[in-house]
Amino acid sequence: MAIMNHPVPEGARAPVGLPAGIESSSAVAILVVDDEPVSRAALALKLERRGYRVLQAGDGREGLTIARCEHPDVIISDWMMPEMDGIAFCDAVKADGALRVIYFILLTVHDQPEQIVEGFNHGADDFIGKTASTPEVIARVRAGLRARAMMRQLERTHQDLADSHELLVQKQEMMEMDLRSASRFVRSLLPKEGQLVPGVHLAWEYLPSLVLGGDLFGAVPWGDDCLGLYILDASGHGASAALRAASLVTFLRADALPQQVGPRETGKIMAALNHLFPLSEAGEYFTVWIGSLHLPTRELCFSTAGHSGSVLVRKDGRMDHLFQPALPVGFGSGTSYPAKRVTLQAGDRVILPSDGLYEVPSPNGERWGLTRFMQTVLDSCDRPLVQSIKEVIVQARCWQEHHRFADDAALVGLEFE
Amino acid sequence: MHITERSIRGGTVLMLSGEFNFTGRRTFNDAVKKAWAANCPHLLVNLEGVAFLDSAALGLLAIANQACQEKQCRMSLIKPQPYVAEVLKLANIQKMIPIHANEEEALKMVVRA
Numbered sequence: 450m451a452i453m454n455h456p457v458p459e460g461a462r463a464p465v466g467l468p469a470g471i472e473s474s475s476a477v478a479i480l481v482v483d484d485e486p487v488s489r490a491a492l493a494l495k496l497e498r499r500g501y502r503v504l505q506a507g508d509g510r511e512g513l514t515i516a517r518c519e520h521p522d523v524i525i526s527d528w529m530m531p532e533m534d535g536i537a538f539c540d541a542v543k544a545d546g547a548l549r550v551i552y553f554i555l556l557t558v559h560d561q562p563e564q565i566v567e568g569f570n571h572g573a574d575d576f577i578g579k580t581a582s583t584p585e586v587i588a589r590v591r592a593g594l595r596a597r598a599m600m601r602q603l604e605r606t607h608q609d610l611a612d613s614h615e616l617l618v619q620k621q622e623m624m625e626m627d628l629r630s631a632s633r634f635v636r637s638l639l640p641k642e643g644q645l646v647p648g649v650h651l652a653w654e655y656l657p658s659l660v661l662g663g664d665l666f667g668a669v670p671w672g673d674d675c676l677g678l679y680i681l682d683a684s685g686h687g688a689s690a691a692l693r694a695a696s697l698v699t700f701l702r703a704d705a706l707p708q709q710v711g712p713r714e715t716g717k718i719m720a721a722l723n724h725l726f727p728l729s730e731a732g733e734y735f736t737v738w739i740g741s742l743h744l745p746t747r748e749l750c751f752s753t754a755g756h757s758g759s760v761l762v763r764k765d766g767r768m769d770h771l772f773q774p775a776l777p778v779g780f781g782s783g784t785s786y787p788a789k790r791v792t793l794q795a796g797d798r799v800i801l802p803s804d805g806l807y808e809v810p811s812p813n814g815e816r817w818g819l820t821r822f823m824q825t826v827l828d829s830c831d832r833p834l835v836q837s838i839k840e841v842i843v844q845a846r847c848w849q850e851h852h853r854f855a856d857d858a859a860l861v862g863l864e865f866e
Numbered sequence: 867m868h869i870t871e872r873s874i875r876g877g878t879v880l881m882l883s884g885e886f887n888f889t890g891r892r893t894f895n896d897a898v899k900k901a902w903a904a905n906c907p908h909l910l911v912n913l914e915g916v917a918f919l920d921s922a923a924l925g926l927l928a929i930a931n932q933a934c935q936e937k938q939c940r941m942s943l944i945k946p947q948p949y950v951a952e953v954l955k956l957a958n959i960q961k962m963i964p965i966h967a968n969e970e971e972a973l974k975m976v977v978r979a
């Protein structure tokens with residue numbers, strides 16, 4: 450093996466004006482591969498005089514071994530050599546992932562276009578005629594170094610991008626894991642479908658626009674003879690809205706506000722929520738519908754805070770809008786929330802939507818609206834409750850001609866035997 | 867959403883157009899702050915060109931109204947389209963912010979008050 454590191458001769462001229470990103474000439478290693486010792490030594494001398502560190506090999510096989518050890522910046526290789534010729538050597542270098550960025554110059558007497566094309570096809574980066582002058586050789590080496598510097602810069606950029614992408618993917622996965630976990634928690638707050646208490650059945654659809662949504666609803670016993678019902682919509686979407694909604698729901702547990710102000714006092718419960726959840730600095734608030742069903746008499750007492758669309762569908766097909774005009778929760782301190790009472794009969798249904806359902810736009814921007822929503826509820830009321838709820842969702846999707854809802858959407862149905 | 871501002875005797879008119887939702891938050895807040903900076907005594911939010919207003923926009927109106935009260939500035943909503951008017955009505959917004967058929971009516975109500 451002929452690895453030779455010759456000292457830089459005195460008086461050798463360093464290349465001037467090296468482009469940014471190119472190492473100083475003494476740090477640049479050039480591997481010269483030629484089976485002709487005299488030609489090889491002559492070329493090596495030219496390069497060393499310019500301050501380059503020169504490595505030498507007698508054929509492609511030896512050159513490959515040196516390249517793998519020394520990782521030169523440039524290889525200048527003869528074409529015709531025993532053992533492994535320049536083309537085979539070039540193939541081997543370009544096939545090796547650790548070496549392929551080395552700038553490969555074929556040194557040849559071949560100057561026919563077909564041979565040049567053949568050399569390029571095998572991955573060679575440039576050619577130098579064997580009779581090339583010293584300035585041409587040096588100019589081509591420097592051009593190669595510029596190209597290699599750019600390739601290195603590209604590689605670094607590519608690596609930086611790959612690292613950043615990996616970091617983003619990891620963070621995204623962590624965030625999605627957190628969101629899924631939060632979503633499971635929010636869904637755990639939703640009531641189970643089916644028979645809530647003897648004679649009262651529940652069905653619902655919950656369709657947050659993102660992993661998490663600001664809609665929540667519930668049906669919880671408020672004492673021995675009362676069933677608390679609510680649906681609320683925290684303005685906005687995503688984790689913030691979901692957290693605010695989950696926070697408000699804790700005050701609607703049986704041992705919270707219903708116990709403090711009375712389970713039948715829906716207006717007072719709403720007023721207390723309005724006191725607890727003022728409008729945030731970002732303008733976040735809630736629309737809420739709260740009902741309290743007295744099970745022995747089936748009297749439903751309800752109050753609303755900017756939440757519309759809730760309806761009572763009588764068994765005979767009549768419909769009442771379960772709505773009382775009042776500001777959303779948070780809009781004004783001291784707002785009073787009147788309560789209204791209706792008595793339910795066997796076969797009646799209470800349907801509670803969130804606005805994300807009936808505000809869906811058609812492709813031309815027209816909203817589905819409360820009137821169409823209510824008509825759809827009415828049209829599907831002869832079907833079993835679960836199917837009726839699903840049918841309303843289907844119709845909303847048909848209106849917007851899209852499966853996914855842009856806003857959080859929820860629809861709750863209760864049926865009374 | 868797009869907003870154009872116009873000064874009139876007795877206040878500033880913000881002409882809103884397009885869909886008023888969360889994405890218009892910065893545009894709306896900037897326009898409101900600009901009016902306050904000019905010591906506007908009456909902010910007239912003209913909704914004639916607003917085709918849709920969502921829950922986030924209701925919140926923006928509410929928070930702007932609260933801030934207006936702190937700055938001794940009146941706020942009025944002008945000429946909402948039928949769908950927007952229904953959304954405002956269902957949220958009982960007129961209890962908080964007066965809604966008028968036109969700018970002249972809003973300004974007259976201030977004079978009477």
